[in-house]
Amino acid sequence: MHRIQRKGGELHVEGVSVEALADRYGTPLYVYSAGTILDHYRRLRGVLRALNPLICYSVKANSNLAILSLLARAGSGFDVVSGGELERVRKAGGKPAKCVYAGVGKTEEEIEAGLRAGVKAFHVESEEELHTIAMVAGRKRGRRAPVALRVNPDVAAGGHAKITTGTYANKFGIPFEQVAAIYRGASGDRRLHLRGIQMHIGSQITQAAPFRAAVRKMVPLVERLRDRHGLEYFDIGGGVGIVYQDALASGRDGWWKTPKAQRFLTLNEYALSLVSLLRNLKMQILLEPGRFLVGNAGMLVTEVLYRKRTGQKHFTVVDAGMNDLIRPTLYEAFHQIEPVGKPRPGAISTDVVGPVCESGDVFGHDRTLPPVERGDRLAILSAGAYGFSMASNYNTRPRPAEILVSGNRARVVRSRERAADLWRGERRS
Ligand SMILES: Cc1ncc(COP(=O)(O)O)c(C=O)c1O
Structure with a gap:
């Protein structure tokens, strides 16, 4: 059994509220149990x-x-x-x-x-x-x-x-x-x-x-x-x-x-x-x-930045991208996407997309989700395997922080990268 559940409607990893982790450490954020x-x-x-x-x-x-x-x-x-x-x-x-x-x-x-x-x-x-x-x-x-x-x-x-x-x-x-x-x-x-x-x-x-x-x-x-x-x-x-x-x-x-x-x-x-x-x-x-050991034990937490509609589709733009979790882009892999907070009543159909400049930067097509607003957090589930380990800095995007939860305790096990980390080792011409 994995230890990721809703308590009082809100998503928790073991005894720790995911919303509280996102407030404290920002998003995108990997959280493991x-x-x-x-x-x-x-x-x-x-x-x-x-x-x-x-x-x-x-x-x-x-x-x-x-x-x-x-x-x-x-x-x-x-x-x-x-x-x-x-x-x-x-x-x-x-x-x-x-x-x-x-x-x-x-x-x-x-x-x-x-x-x-x-x-x-x-x-x-x-x-x-x-x-x-x-x-x-x-x-x-x-x-x-x-x-x-x-x-x-x-x-x-x-x-x-x-x-x-x-x-x-x-x-x-x-x-x-x-x-x-x-x-x-x-x-x-x-x-x-x-x-x-x-x-x-x-x-x-x-x-x-x-x-x-x-x-x-x-x-x-x-x-x-x-x-x-x-x-x-x-x-x-x-x-x-x-x-x-x-x-x-x-x-x-x-x-x-x-x-x-x-x-x-x-x-x-x-x-x-x-x-x-x-x-x-x-x-x-x-x-x-x-x-098998780590896949269901982890999630990628992301924040809704914008919503938009074209003639054909509704898009939810989030702050995590394919550089953070490439499985959907690379393998057409399915990851369940869930609101972190208590789900609002109702349902929308939306493509959940990242900010990377690639049409393939999509976490889910035509997903049925509770209505979301700017600033809401979403959890992309089952992201503990081949998530962070395949992450890149494409678009000069610093990689997320990683948190390990054990019981009621959460620990930063990798700090969020900063932009300057990404060009360390490079030289101006
Ligand atoms: C040689 C070898 N062993 C083990 C694994 C782990 O596979 P899985 O994560 O599906 O258990 C891989 C993954 O591709 C592999 O190449």
Whole structure:
């Protein structure tokens, strides 16, 4: 369950009024619920306890240090995809030994840094990358680089094409048929420690079938490679979807929800579909959830600047833009939009748009909302994942502040940027 609800008609994150946060810290503003994140982490561990998995939170979903340290203290490992993310995890108190290092384009410097830090393994996405990791490890005599191949199982995950990763039309991973030969070729290489095997088929997956199909396809290969090369772990990636529609009304998260026509994956179904396939592997199981842990735990709070009507449409112009939350523009993603204060009676149909000079700067088309006025605040829900972490400074817009709420306490975990922050490092000609 997420902890974002109306109390006395007004939106609250845990015990804290969102209106009061907007008054105090201004808008646009990201607000996260620490209790929700921890709850999601524990529930996921709970349903999979038969596998005793190591959860490696996918840092790209939300990389704020406060969120990383919250999860590190709960025992989480991390899935990182750059030298910067690895540094963030270390700064937040995460253990490199619980970090898996993914990414199709690791540089030699990043590989060296990962080796020096002592990551659990590099998730290798091509044969050339494997050679490069061996070469870098060879420079540090006596250092063996821990590696796991990322397998592309060629299984479609459904959902948006831009977040599907596990088919041969995608750049990710090593084709299923090539994997065994690459492990064989690497097995005599003393610079490498063949530690595991990994897959990740996509994101915002709302059915059990793709996970099950991919794991079912992988298991015989994994068993063979475990026996031949002594692999210790099988990492099944992330990708568990969440609810974006009606997230507030239900007070529930993705896995419980059965919205309208589509039946969504429940957490129990996810677990049931996997435990039976994985429990006899006698290997450590890793997961890399991102969105599932933080998505429903966060919102972007914005203020209504103007309203206008063309011959065709009504527009509500808000002070957050696509630079702050790009998912609707990039993926045509739906985010529920709710008044922060007590909703006024009545309803309007409106496009909620940002101030950025792009026609695609739209948070919602033809939304039915209670009537809004200048100065009202709106909450764009389920924005905890791939929100701030994908934010940019397009149009020289400083990025929002971030607040983490825990119970009745709210803490600024990232200050609002100022314009001068944006040109620091630039030089006048
Ligand atoms: C390798 C890998 N692992 C995990 C994730 C996290 O995915 P999600 O946030 O859907 O759980 C991603 C996201 O794209 C990824 O690329």
